[in-house]
Amino acid sequence: MAKAVVDFWPPTLRAKYHLDDLVDPDIAKSNERNTKCPARENITTKLPKGWPLSLQSPLAWSTNSFHEESEHTYILSPLEIAEIDAALSRVKESRIDFDDIKKSTFVLPTLGASLQTLSHRVHNGCGFVVVRERIRLKIELIPPLVFPKYHHFDFEPVVHVTDAKWTGVNASERRPIFSNQAQPFHADIFCGVLGLYHLEEARSGGDTLLASSWTVYNELAATRPDIIHTLTQNDWVHDTFGCNPPYYQQPLLYNHAGKIILNFARRVLKGAPMTARSRDIRPMTEAQAEALDAVHFCALKHSLKVDMRSGDMCFVNNLAIMHSRSAFEDDEPHTRYVLRVWLNNPDLGWQMPPRLQLFWDRTFAPLDEVTDY
DSSP, X not given: OOXXXXXXXXXXXXXXXXXXXXXXXXXXXXXXXXXXSOXXXXXXXXXXXXXXXXXXXXXXXXXXXXXXXXXXXXXXXXXXXXXXXXXHHHHHHHTOOGGGOXXXXXXXXXXXXHHHHHHHHHHHSSSEEEEEESSOOOOOOOOOOOOOSSTTOOOOSEEEEEOGGGGTOOGGGSOGGGSSSOEEEEXXXXXXXXXXXXXXXXXXXXXXXXXXXXXXXHHHXXXXXXXXXXHHOSOOEXXXXXXXXXXXXXXXXXXXXXXXXXOOOHHHHHOBTTBOOOTTSOOOOHHHHHHHHHXXXXXXXXXXXXXXXXXXXXXXXXXXXXXXXXXXXXXXSOOOEXXXXXXXXXXXXXXXXXXXXXXXXXXXXXXXXXXXX
């Protein structure tokens, strides 16, 4: 019996938006690819019309921009932790559903104001913050461990990220986030703010690296404006891994409402060892492959290794900051375990380009007909 094809876009979004009308980066291969690209004299030396020559903002930082960990880390006080415990008790007593937890039901009289300040820092400051506990919180509202029905995509707002070899699922059938392999720099396509709650650390490795997309833009705009052109084109083929449609096309780089937004997931563009790219869709061009590698290695050059300890929470502006992870090894007492949360702040969140708004609706909009997408 043939496997049913899953619709990638729910019916409501198909109507609203008229939708009916490779491997990890390798510097040696990247350099080899560069030599195959068109002669440099034929490549444009000007940025697209209306695009800024340079971005001047706290969001445009590099490795040496931070001198003290306190510049991007907030340590919860005993009073603030007590507030969280009290709010947790009220929620449990009221039997509030996980999806109904919000400011009005999880009241934090003192910490709430501090979190608002941190949210401003995430959206318009350096683009990320680590929230650290002096006393380990006992979080009891974490949803149960769920692995998406379709291993190629998940749209759950909360997902457990760990090496899931103990589930008995073959490694070839697990997405990269459920493995211990390294992940190159990327952004999550479906959120404004990426939340990472580090429950447990690995025996070794598993480092979290962040890099400013705005710094990457500044360097490429100054040295390779042709790559900026490539990233803005609407011909990047995104694999839906057997869904309907089999792929969609959209740019990776946007200039919208005064913000530069770099939003891409490398896996849906090139595939990954555990989720091979679909064979019946158009491959990437040499110029696209070069651009993708240029973004990665520029991000690596300016990246910051963030010290993440058990119990730490990291909040990242997903539209301006890329993230990466090194490979890791677990053992019996040490198992890397991260809770990934997709967030969207309607008050501080950036205005979305129309093409990205489609994905926001797919993730955050109420769609009555959706039961399993």
